Amino acid sequence: MQICAHPVDSFKALRMRDYCTRYDCHGYGIILEYEEAGYLGTKSIDLLDLTPQTNLDELVAEIRLSEPLITESRAAQVKELILRLQKKQGQQDHHRFCFCKELKAHILPLTNVAFDKSGSRFITGSYDRTCRVWDTASGTELHTLEGHRNVVYAIAFNNPYGDKIATGSFDKTCKLWCAETGKCFHTFRGHLAEIVCLAFNPQSTLVATGSMDTTAKLWDVESGEEVATLTGHTAEVLSLCFNTVGSQLLTGSFDHTITMWDVASKRRVHTLIGHVGEISNVQFNWDCSLIISGSMDKTCKLWEAVSGKCVATLIGHTEEVLDVCFDLSGQLIATASADGTARVFSAATHECLATLKGHDGEISKICFSPQGSRILTASSDKTARLWDVQSGACLQVLEGHTDEIFSCVFNYEGDTIITGSKDNTCRIWY
Template identity: 85%
Template structure:
């Protein structure tokens, strides 16, 4: 193995190692989720060198500099002011979803007009129109962190894989018998998972377009799904009030998470894959252990349905969005609501964490 360069990830703090093995370029992550401005860089460096053979003595000073840069970033106080930037109108019918690539330089929109459009964020110019679906384009996503492919899922019961650079359609995934309402790439960008109103999820091979597995067991619509950051597990949430954890390699269901009394609106792994958070129409969120499938806590406070939920990227906080017009932030450790965000006149349907990267080449 030959180390090529470091990539610095500001939030959640970490260092990405880009290395060559067997003629292929690969990456691995050193997650520094517990890093604080008070952490000793020398002690942390020693811990990293003990566990990571790619960080040799000749690279030690570079890694220490990156640790210090991360600490300096943590100490900065950001006071952002947000203002209206640009209004883009191209779809002739309402939007269904929006998704950014990793850098934020491009984003995509899905619409009831049966198309997905690719946009340049800075200029607001339309780069491509992805046409071919015969019904609403509902689920969309980039294959982050690469950003060179786009997947779309439609009410026409198909999903499609597109080239993000040219707009060319690589594959059409056929096999679901009802509308596709959620999708996700695995972290390695080798698989696409789709969830459908037919109560199943499917795994598709990005290279060949073939169906790899059909995940059955839910008794109602699969409305949400998410890979863990390793890519060896997939979690699905259903209108049958349950959540399933699947082994990706075998397609076998590992755990069924039972406890919600309403439909599941969203599911997510935390960064280190140890916990799963679920949001439900029963007005609660729940935390679950990913290994055992046991419920750790129920997060309460919303007066109406929880429509979305997510971890922050350090895995220490949970944010929820509700039909009661508020968002809440909970502590993962204490399970207490830290803050209630009020001000919207209607329901809040989405919450999302932010990830920032910097490139440091050596």
Template identity: 70%
Template sequence: MLRKKKKNKKNTHADREKGGQLRTKSIDLLNLTPDTDVNELLSDIRAAEPLITSSCAEQVKVLICKLQEKVGQKDDRRFYLFRALQAHNLPLTNVAFNKSGSSFITGSYDRTCKLWDTASGEELHTLEGHRNIVYAIAFNNPYGDKVATGSFDKTCKLWSAETGKCFYTFRGHTAEIVCLAFSPQSILVATGSMDTTAKLWDVESGKEVSTLAGHFAEIISLSFNTMGDHLVMGSLDHTAILWDISSGMLFTFSQVTEEKSVAFSSLIVTASLDKTCKVWDADSGQCLATLLGHNDEVLDVCFNYAGQLIATASADGTSRVFSAETFQCLCQLEGHKGEISKVCFNPQGSCALTASVDKTARVWYANTGACLQALEGHSDEIFSCAFNYEGDTIITGSKDNTCRIWH
């Protein structure tokens, strides 16, 4: 059976029974446009994928056509406040959706992580056990059945998203854990710490796989590539390091001042306190471009799901969207009245979402920079925001101890 993934990475999945287990094959259609010749694309897919037989080719074509229609639609959705949740007794640190958007998690200074049902706003589980601030949180998307929490108590915990049970506590760091990520296959959890190291942990056994040492200051961001075999880390020592999970360190990328954020697609982009971002070739380690234009520190950077666009967020109160192919600035997102700490794209890549100290989040057209909507109502700065997989729901997390769900 073939099924369409409606948005996000523009892909289709083929499932088959093999050895009694359901196998899934992902076919990326990242360059699909309204002008793509569907018959030619289908021919190319069939040539590369023996699984696509003549008997199911027509179904694949229908799915591609539906995806193509979605890609061509103008996204001018407006969001309305669905629910404001008094999530914690102390300020939040982060918010994150599972892939479907059916649930989300919040981390807090109150030492807990909470799991919420998006549709009802009901609290499903409180994940208790950390002895200090829960700073970094993540679902093991696309599966969404596990949650990882990283804390200032120097530990990371792995939880069941379904029952709230703690599977493992990962111990070994000697300072606060400030960032973490699941590998795309949910085999590993990577944790980054102020002890200058990152560690890899086996999700199945709970054991430490390796320690990645090479930085000389705190690690504040990390990101896996889509294959899960490489990890890039950004540090306050002015560098980012790319690691091959199996063989070790590959490249060191140097900036003028501290790294603030890193993002990994087919390229690597690093955001720095020197007001710039740099784009790096993940195969050669060469710097391909320096993204200029901000007049204050760049605090966050991200790719869209297709890896074709780069968005930056700055302390100067603006964001920018760049082409990941030409490295040219496509538009500026101007309207916030304070620094922007977080930026992300919707799954279609048509809109960007920003969170600011001015107590608002804003939705922008990614191609023009026009502000589609300001999300107002928080009483303190918003430091975290996210779209769900469908792009029709937003969550915002604020220092006012609340998170808001927007439909």
């Protein structure tokens, strides 16, 4: 939620008759979340054509014509939201990151790190069976989430809300926690093997878990009850991702396939067949029109979400593709490989635009900065690196860890990075 966490700016909730509407900037678009008669709905407005030169008055007027939820009284706030996004597009990113703090986070190696929406807190999972909650600014530990009986492998905040945390463990359970107090709300039991991936839906009403038992499960956040078991894969489910509105879920498996599920009916929509190796990661683009998958077969594939058809195979890596992601506009794809290189592809033309060379070991994680101008990679060579998206040049090497770096994340503003390492520490970079 990888999968992929997209940055979100929130307007204060308001009530208009029986609607409660919140406006969020989400990449190059706006999410409208509304509640009517107890039903929580979500609509997205595509802003992929937004540029720093776009006339905002004309754009807001156009949006209002097509979306009745945006009333005249809210038009100014929508304009302000789009203006902020427009300003971000125009910013030149020359920030150089400096090492700030090293946190002796756990007594055994870390497994994952994740920010909350604001970037003020982050969480770490570990082989020591705990998840820890940290204050980003001070590096202070806020809570230790204890209770799992084996490795805490998958972790996530319920962004954009940030008031809950989910942890998935090799003990076959997932736990739901209060991010403010550290209290455990629920323990989700039912998987028959290790849980290795999880994600909240955008409404924070469901948690999806993927397991080595070949299934994914959906859990109700409020009641703690199992909602569905999604069966059909014949090997471990290693990756999953909700679409922007939470109506569909992707699962990627070691059986070489990706399945798209309809969340409401719990039924299979498509099986994406074509890879000849295990799936390492799968992700929707911003408007959910495309899906990217990375595989141990050394390729990535681009799929059309509506039809499930493969529209391109992205080649060039000489070893397994270990991670893949879209930028926030959905126009660029970044891939990371065991061959020690990363690549940038065009989602439209499928061309390789840049090859990122410099690491001395496999690259296990890759992500775009929120502004989209930089790429961050984590490698077994004990470094993380920042790259220029356009040229592929290495802008900075983040050094200091004494073992493999397996996790790296930007905060929403793109001015803070957390790296997590097998050396039992995480590092904060400003």
